[in-house]
Amino acid sequence: MSLPSLFGDGELPEELSVAELNRRARSAVEGSFGGAVFVRGELVEFKIWRSGHWYFTLRDADASVRCMLWKQQAAGVLKRHGQPPADGMEVLVRGKPTLWEEKGEYRLTATDIVPTALLGAKALELERVRAALKADGFLDPDRKRPLPPLARRIAVVTSPDGAALRDIITVARNRWSAVEIVLVGAQVQGEGAPASLVRALGLVNRIDAVDLCIVGRGGGAREDLGAFNAEPVCRALAAVRVPTISAVGHETDVSLSDLVADARAATPSAAAELAVPERRALVHRVDGFGVRLAAGLRRRTRVAEERLARTGDRLHASLSRMIEARRGRVDRAAAQLDALSPLRVLARGYSVAQDDTGRVLSRAADFPSGRQFRLRVSDGAVPARAE
């Protein structure tokens, strides 16, 4: 007898083996959650099997779910929380919903069990926010943007009268002064802090030509850093259009804003070091380019001359005029490079006045009567004094 006659007319559904059915059901269950979840409930029917794996049921007023936790994870739970959970305990379970294919049973594969009595309300909220940010991809390493190598305008979201702003300005000035720091004032602790930080981070997006944003505060007690763990603050930070550095001034605790920002600094000073390049290193780099430019051109002209010398007897008159024209250009180019060298300027009869740290004295105000300085000339330096 054929299938259609057994099941009546109409479109025939696909035929599956039991194993295939369960395989697809498992894939549907796992796929629809996209990873781990936290589930809170009462733990009952707790049992440690001979294999060492833990089995239990999690239930609340409306439903229950079978759970298991592998032996390997069980060791970690014991280490973190001291003892295995007991029936009747209210717990927070971290795990992945799945389907046990052999039995066709849906269950939660747990990786951690935390009795809620061990968790303060704040820690629970922290976990909730972290999970929410992670679910939205804000904690992905791939999302991190590189910091600009030479930020010119840096927005600093912090308290207008806190130590963080002063530290950032001091470090920035010591490293390279041609940077502009724009304070976006915010309240960084207390009840109004999250809303104030959200507003300030929103303002950053409205400032022209900002290259980088530092958000932070000086060190404080753990309780005081709460605003930097607040979900709206973390989301506002993620929405800043330029790369961000979080610096909440705490070496030991990592705040959620640290995880969302493109870079984390232990202190505001450290953030300024990340943000502002050192002038000396830049000068060195620029000087290096000068040397390489000169060497590159010198080698080129030598190669060209050698090539011309080899083929010289076959040269046409017009070609030799072209070479002369190029020679003029080479000479002019070389003279330009020479003109960039301060020593060349001195050779023309100019001199440069410097103080004992080497700083150039260029204004009348730099020469109060009696001031001693050095006069740099083409072949050395002479001590001098203003009258």
Add this chain to the structure above:
Amino acid sequence: MHKPREDTPTLQDDLRRLEEIVRKLEADDADLDAALALFEEGVVRLRAARDRLAEAEARVKKVVEQADGGVELVDLDG
């Protein structure tokens, strides 16, 4: 309101271009004319970079929100 600075090349642009220029000059394949043109541009960029590095005092400003919803940057006292 602050003037946008996108139209003038930045120190970062100059350094990036200088890196390109010296790499090309140090490679073997450009002819002399091209090498000269590169060198000449390099000298201009080098001079600009040095000028920018000599720029003075760090400025510190603060953001002030305007009634019309705009933002303004004003010097921060102290």
